[in-house]
Amino acid sequence: MISCDSDFDLSNINTDITVGGSIAAPIGATDTLTLSRLIDLTDNLKVDENGAYALTSNGSTVLDIDRIDHVQIKDLSTTPEYFNFSVPSIPGTLPTLDLTTPMSVTMAINAVQDMPNEVERITSLSVSPVVTTVHLKLSAPGLGKITGAGVKNFVMDFPDMLQFGAGIEGMDYETNRVTINKNFDSEGNLSVALPIVGMRQLPDIKNHKMTVNERVVCSGTFVGVANGVTAADLSGMQLTFVYDVPDFQVEDIHGTVDADVVIKPETVNMGDLPDLVTDESTSLNLNTICLKLDVSNPVGVPFGADLTLRALDKNGRYINETVTTHIEVNAGTTEPVVTKLLLTNSDKMTEPGYTKVFVPNLAKLVNKIPSEVEINADVNVDKTKEHHIILGKTYHSSVEYVAYMPFDFGAGSHIIYRDGVDGLADDIKDFSDKVKNLNLEIDADIYSTVPFDVAVSITPRDVEGNDLSDVIEYTKTVNVSPGAEGQAAQKRTITLKEKEEGAIGRLDKIDIDVEGNTSDAVTVLKPTQYVLVGLKARLPQGVTIKN
Numbered sequence: 001m002i003s004c005d006s007d008f009d010l011s012n013i014n015t016d017i018t019v020g021g022s023i024a025a026p027i028g029a030t031d032t033l034t035l036s037r038l039i040d041l042t043d044n045l046k047v048d049e050n051g052a053y054a055l056t057s058n059g060s061t062v063l064d065i066d067r068i069d070h071v072q073i074k075d076l077s078t079t080p081e082y083f084n085f086s087v088p089s090i091p092g093t094l095p096t097l098d099l100t101t102p103m104s105v106t107m108a109i110n111a112v113q114d115m116p117n118e119v120e121r122i123t124s125l126s127v128s129p130v131v132t133t134v135h136l137k138l139s140a141p142g143l144g145k146i147t148g149a150g151v152k153n154f155v156m157d158f159p160d161m162l163q164f165g166a167g168i169e170g171m172d173y174e175t176n177r178v179t180i181n182k183n184f185d186s187e188g189n190l191s192v193a194l195p196i197v198g199m200r201q202l203p204d205i206k207n208h209k210m211t212v213n214e215r216v217v218c219s220g221t222f223v224g225v226a227n228g229v230t231a232a233d234l235s236g237m238q239l240t241f242v243y244d245v246p247d248f249q250v251e252d253i254h255g256t257v258d259a260d261v262v263i264k265p266e267t268v269n270m271g272d273l274p275d276l277v278t279d280e281s282t283s284l285n286l287n288t289i290c291l292k293l294d295v296s297n298p299v300g301v302p303f304g305a306d307l308t309l310r311a312l313d314k315n316g317r318y319i320n321e322t323v324t325t326h327i328e329v330n331a332g333t334t335e336p337v338v339t340k341l342l343l344t345n346s347d348k349m350t351e352p353g354y355t356k357v358f359v360p361n362l363a364k365l366v367n368k369i370p371s372e373v374e375i376n377a378d379v380n381v382d383k384t385k386e387h388h389i390i391l392g393k394t395y396h397s398s399v400e401y402v403a404y405m406p407f408d409f410g411a412g413s414h415i416i417y418r419d420g421v422d423g424l425a426d427d428i429k430d431f432s433d434k435v436k437n438l439n440l441e442i443d444a445d446i447y448s449t450v451p452f453d454v455a456v457s458i459t460p461r462d463v464e465g466n467d468l469s470d471v472i473e474y475t476k477t478v479n480v481s482p483g484a485e486g487q488a489a490q491k492r493t494i495t496l497k498e499k500e501e502g503a504i505g506r507l508d509k510i511d512i513d514v515e516g517n518t519s520d521a522v523t524v525l526k527p528t529q530y531v532l533v534g535l536k537a538r539l540p541q542g543v544t545i546k547n
Contacts, residue, residue, distance in 0.1 A: 054406040055369070061266035065259055065299055065395035069116040071125065073199070076245035078107035078216065085140075085222075085237040090230055097226040097234075099146065104219035105241050109159070113210040116391075122202045122210070122255040123386060129165050129195040130248045134180070137240040138188035142233025146224045150183035151190065154220030156243075161214055163198040180220070196245075216243055254388050259301050263377035267312075268403055270371055289362045291343040292354060294400040295329045300388030302331040305377040307343075311370035321364035327357060331388070336397060366405060373403065415452075415516040421535060422509040425463055428537065429505075440504045440537055442496040447532040449483035452516045454531060456480060458494055459511040468507060471500035483529070510535070 047054070083103045090097070115122075134156065138149055158164075158176045170179040171194075184190045203210050218241060226234060297303075305327050311320040329339045342354040345362035365373065381387075428440065448454045457477040460468040469476075474496040498504050514531050 054404060055270065056402065056404050057268050057270050058400070058402040059266070059268060060398045060400045061375070062264045063296065063395075063397040063399055064262045064264070065301070065397075066262075067394040068118045068257060068259065068389065068391050070392045071113070071115060071119065071122070071250040071253060072247065073113060073250060074247040075111035076109055076212065078109055078241075078243045081105045081107050081241045083239040083241070085234070085239075087231070087234040087237060090234070093228055093230050094226070095228060097229060099149075099222065099224040099226055101222045102219075103222055103239065104217075105239075107216040107218065107241060107243050109212060109214040109216065109243075109245075111212045113212065115205050115208045115210055117208055118258045118260070119205065119208075119253070120256045120258055120383070121205055122199075122253050124163075124198060124200040124202070124254045125250045126198045126252040127196070127248055127250055129197050130246060131193050131195045132162075132243065132245045134192045134194060135240075135242045135244060136184070136190040137242075138184050138190070138238075139240070140188075140234055140237040142226070142229050143188050144186075145229045145233055146226050148183065149188070149222075149224035150181070152181055152221045152223050154180040154182075154218065156180070157217040159214035159216070160201050161199055161212070162196050163200055165195040165197045168194055251391050252388075253391060254300075254386055256383050257301060257381070257387050257389055258383075259299070259303075259381050259387070259389065261301070261303050261379040261381060263295075263305060263379055263399055265377075266375045266399075266401070268373040268375065268401065270369070270373070270403075287363075288346040288349055288406055289344060289366065290346075290349060290351070290402075290404040291362075292351065292402040292404070293327065293339075293341045293343065295327075295339045295341065296336045296397040296399070297329050297332040297339065298336040298395045298397045299390070300331045300333060302329060302382040302385050302387075303379050304328050304382055305379045308376045308378070309365050310374045310376075311365050311368075312372045312374060313368070314371040316372075319370060320367045321361065323359065323362055323365045325357060325359045325362075328382070331385070333388075375401075416513065418511065418513050420509055420511045421533065424510070424535070425506075425508040428507060440498075440539060442504065442507065443536050443538055444494040444496070444510065445534040445536070446478065446480055446492045446494070447483075447534075448480045448530070450514075450516060450529045450531060451482050453482060454480040455515045455517070456492070456494075456531065456533075457513040457515070459513075460496060460507050461509045461511060462506045463508040465509070468503060471498070471503040472507070473497045473499045480531075 083105050085099070085101060136151065138146075140146065156178050158178070160176055162176065164171055164173065164176070164178075168178060170181070172178070178192075178194065180192055182190055182192065203212060222239065291309075307325050307327060309323045309325075310318055313319050325343060327339075327341055327343075330337050340351075340354040341357050342349070342351045343357045343359050343362065345359055347358065350356060424442075444458060446456050448456075455477050456479075458474070459476075460472050460474070462468055475494050478492045478494055480492050496504070496507070512531075512533055
């Protein structure tokens with residue numbers, strides 16, 4: 001710099017440069033609040049095949065069926081019945097006498113059976129073959145003089161209650177009648193074994209007792225020849241009939257039992273969840289909640305269960321709405337049968353191999369994401385269907401469950417998450433060192449690709465964390481429209497100005513609260529979605545740069 005005046009003192013010239021207009025420069029770190037940064041994945045919180053967050057949990061609980069005592073069948077043998085022969089008067093000794101005689105007799109089966117308290121009805125029962133026996137006894141003083149003694153076409157008509165085993169000679173299994181053609185031995189005995197393998201069409205059970213009143217009607221012909229007999233030899237000639245049934249124990253029954261089926265209460269632990277979903281301000285309306293149940297039933301007793309589901313927070317307090325629903329579980333066979341059920345609030349959700357149980361209010365259970373879900377089951381045996389159970393045995397089985405909740409939100413969901421930008425004091429000091437007459441403003445430019453309405457609130461703080469809201473003027477909250485897939489919504493800006501001189505110079509941190517409210521029917525959260533907050537310092541009236 002030169003002067004035309006040789007007496008002018010150049011050292012007195014002010015070399016500061018003044019620049020008019022508005023000048024801005026970035027400060028702090030431009031903060032991209034991606035959901036992947038805010039939501040840490042865990043064993044329970046994962047990203048599904050669609051790239052969306054999904055909360056899952058699985059486990060099992062115990063299904064117990066108490067032992068029902070064996071049924072004891074006893075006293076089914078008949079009391080003896082007798083057939084007395086009418087013998088003609090015999091003068092002296094007869095060389096031969098034809099004793100062929102038609103005969104008939106009815107035997108009674110009368111017994112009262114005690115039943116276990118749980119057994120309400122028996123339609124049929126199965127046993128390992130129990131050998132029942134028909135005994136006929138011929139008696140006469142001159143028994144040794146009778147030859148060819150036997151029965152011919154002797155028909156025994158048994159009650160339908162008895163189920164005989166296969167392979168009995170002369171048995172008509174359609175009518176339950178057996179025809180016997182057989183001779184007595186030298187002692188006058190005739191026996192026929194008739195194994196039974198079960199019983200059916202049994203009487204009703206009243207007051208835990210089953211009363212049996214049945215008849216065995218018998219008819220046929222006695223054949224035989226007496227040789228060299230006198231009247232005394234045939235005096236009191238008689239046939240005795242007995243149907244002998246040994247007492248036996250039953251293990252396998254069909255009918256109705258009041259089985260004590262217990263599904264033990266279970267608590268589903270949702271694992272360690274991020275604050276974003278457990279914050280007390282968060283309120284979710286999930287479009288899709290699924291609870292898959294695999295109920296293994298080891299016995300032939302179908303049952304229903306009234307399920308009660310309750311949510312608990314991390315402090316063990318009940319939260320949200322209690323949800324109830326009913327499930328039906330199929331009977332087992334000779335092997336356990338697994339009933340696969342899908343409980344869901346989604347009319348579109350299906351799972352191959354699972355029967356869908358629609359629970360419209362299931363989302364209310366997780367309106368606020370719980371730390372645990374408590375499941376209780378009140379089991380009721382279905383007595384409208386026939387049961388099949390092995391007695392004398394305690395059963396243990398399981399109920400496997402999988403809870404699945406994709407972060408697919410419906411209208412009315414409310415989410416809040418928090419972050420911040422710090423270390424601003426150093427950047428602001430750089431300005432104050434170079435710029436005089438500081439009239440600094442801070443702009444926070446906000447963009448969002450999160451697919452719901454976002455309300456962004458900020459709080460300015462100093463290096464000690466003190467709130468500077470009283471000395472800095474700014475709009476506390478701005479609303480940002482939903483962003484599209486991979487595309488941010490229109491920029492919104494919050495400007496911070498001094499209300500008290502030097503306040504901006506004290507600024508070191510800005511807390512950012514993001515609240516989301518869904519209005520669309522379907523809103524899916526993905527790790528790649530973000531809220532972008534860009535900070536810049538601005539001098540709206542220009543600057544004077546110091547020498």
